[in-house]
Amino acid sequence: MPPDATATKARLLDAAVAEFARYGVAGARVDRIAESAQANKRLIYLHFGNKERLFQIVVERALAELADAVPFDADDLPGYAGALFDHFVGHPHLLRLAAWKQLEAPEATAAEVEAYRPKVEALTRAQHGGRVAAGVHPVDLLALIVGMVGAWFGASPALWTLAGGDPRSPERLARHRAAVVTAVRALTRTRIDLGELLSPEQQ
Amino acid sequence: MPPDATATKARLLDAAVAEFARYGVAGARVDRIAESAQANKRLIYLHFGNKERLFQIVVERALAELADAVPFDADDLPGYAGALFDHFVGHPHLLRLAAWKQLEAPEATAAEVEAYRPKVEALTRAQHGGRVAAGVHPVDLLALIVGMVGAWFGASPALWTLAGGDPRSPERLARHRAAVVTAVRALTRTRIDLGELLSPEQQ
Numbered sequence: 001m002p003p004d005a006t007a008t009k010a011r012l013l014d015a016a017v018a019e020f021a022r023y024g025v026a027g028a029r030v031d032r033i034a035e036s037a038q039a040n041k042r043l044i045y046l047h048f049g050n051k052e053r054l055f056q057i058v059v060e061r062a063l064a065e066l067a068d069a070v071p072f073d074a075d076d077l078p079g080y081a082g083a084l085f086d087h088f089v090g091h092p093h094l095l096r097l098a099a100w101k102q103l104e105a106p107e108a109t110a111a112e113v114e115a116y117r118p119k120v121e122a123l124t125r126a127q128h129g130g131r132v133a134a135g136v137h138p139v140d141l142l143a144l145i146v147g148m149v150g151a152w153f154g155a156s157p158a159l160w161t162l163a164g165g166d167p168r169s170p171e172r173l174a175r176h177r178a179a180v181v182t183a184v185r186a187l188t189r190t191r192i193d194l195g196e197l198l199s200p201e202q203q
Numbered sequence: 204m205p206p207d208a209t210a211t212k213a214r215l216l217d218a219a220v221a222e223f224a225r226y227g228v229a230g231a232r233v234d235r236i237a238e239s240a241q242a243n244k245r246l247i248y249l250h251f252g253n254k255e256r257l258f259q260i261v262v263e264r265a266l267a268e269l270a271d272a273v274p275f276d277a278d279d280l281p282g283y284a285g286a287l288f289d290h291f292v293g294h295p296h297l298l299r300l301a302a303w304k305q306l307e308a309p310e311a312t313a314a315e316v317e318a319y320r321p322k323v324e325a326l327t328r329a330q331h332g333g334r335v336a337a338g339v340h341p342v343d344l345l346a347l348i349v350g351m352v353g354a355w356f357g358a359s360p361a362l363w364t365l366a367g368g369d370p371r372s373p374e375r376l377a378r379h380r381a382a383v384v385t386a387v388r389a390l391t392r393t394r395i396d397l398g399e400l401l402s403p404e405q406q
Contacts, residue, residue: 023229024229024306099302099306099357102357103227103302103306106360113361116361135385137366137382139362140378144386146359147353147357148350148354151346151350154302154353155346155350156301156315156349157310157311157315158316159319159323159342159345159346162323163342179340179347182390183389186389187385
């Protein structure tokens with residue numbers, strides 16, 4: 001590979017993230033990606049294949065970065081949910097990429113399945129060990145946690161309006177983050193946690 | 204209006220729902236909508252304005268139908284969440300329309316704000332009356348409930364794969380529905396509910 005090929009590939013991938021996050025798969029234009037990366041369009045086909053393949057590469061890279069930035073912790077699911085929320089706040093393109101993927105290219109790749117498998121296994125162990133409430137199957141639990149973390153970003157803008165002010169202001173986000181952590185704790189705490197919560201003087 | 208204009212408008216709206224759910228706003232083609240409705244394209248512009256306006260009309264109609272089909276009940280939020288889940292199962296185009304709207308036309312219309320306002324007000328009253336846990340602001344609570352109800356449909360297909368089998372089989376949907384109801388109950392139950400849950404012989 002020529003010395004500057006790595007830098008060109010990196011520029012093309014960054015441009016592709018921005019293009020796909022804004023326009024989705026069908027709406028994305030390879031011409032715009034090349035222009036934004038100041039590279040020849042042919043290099044996209046050479047390095048990444050067609051537009052659909054480039055989208056998959058962008059999604060898999062985003063998932064890998066997310067896994068590095070927010071390690072899954074089955075023993076502290078409220079903390080994990082809060083950290084994931086913070087990551088989405090800092091990387092708004094991630095949720096847009098995920099939403100486009102669901103609409104336009106919903107097939108699960110092997111890499112995606114392998115990214116989720118250890119999380120489900122860790123949840124199963126935490127439930128068997130009595131550290132997480134066992135009433136909900138690990139797959140459903142994980143879907144609900146991710147759904148709760150993304151809820152504010154996917155909520156109707158009508159709800160943002162009713163909340164008053166800027167839905168992405170630090171104060172509003174902190175308030176919703178606390179709600180997410182509360183909700184995940186409520187869903188995952190065990191009967192023992194509940195007993196401690198309801199000590200005699202509180203009942 | 205000529206006698207058959209109402210029927211033509213209804214056919215055009217049904218065709219528009221299918222077209223927008225499949226392709227989104229940018230991807231939708233007015234030609235295809237007209238062809239599918241066996242109507243002249245000019246009638247779309249005449250009755251509904253441009254494509255973007257037609258999309259808003261489709262969304263507002265879907266919201267109104269949803270409100271009729273699933274009345275909001277602040278005093279039975281787990282039941283409301285279950286009924287909303289069932290409605291989404293039976294009307295998969297609704298979640299696709301909502302997802303396209305969030306990506307392509309996220310501004311809240313006045314009709315949407317007025318559809319959510321009574322729900323927020325009812326939640327506020329239920330919290331003040333001690334019938335719903337008051338730890339989370341009504342707007343955040345509603346966003347979380349809607350997020351939980353939609354979680355399975357928006358979950359990564361990798362999670363569906365790990366669940367095994369068809370993610371939309373009646374058995375799988377029933378299992379996830381129960382998880383949603385459990386999660387909403389956990390989030391909204393009051394300290395009194397918790398006390399009853401933890402009666403002495405259960406602790």
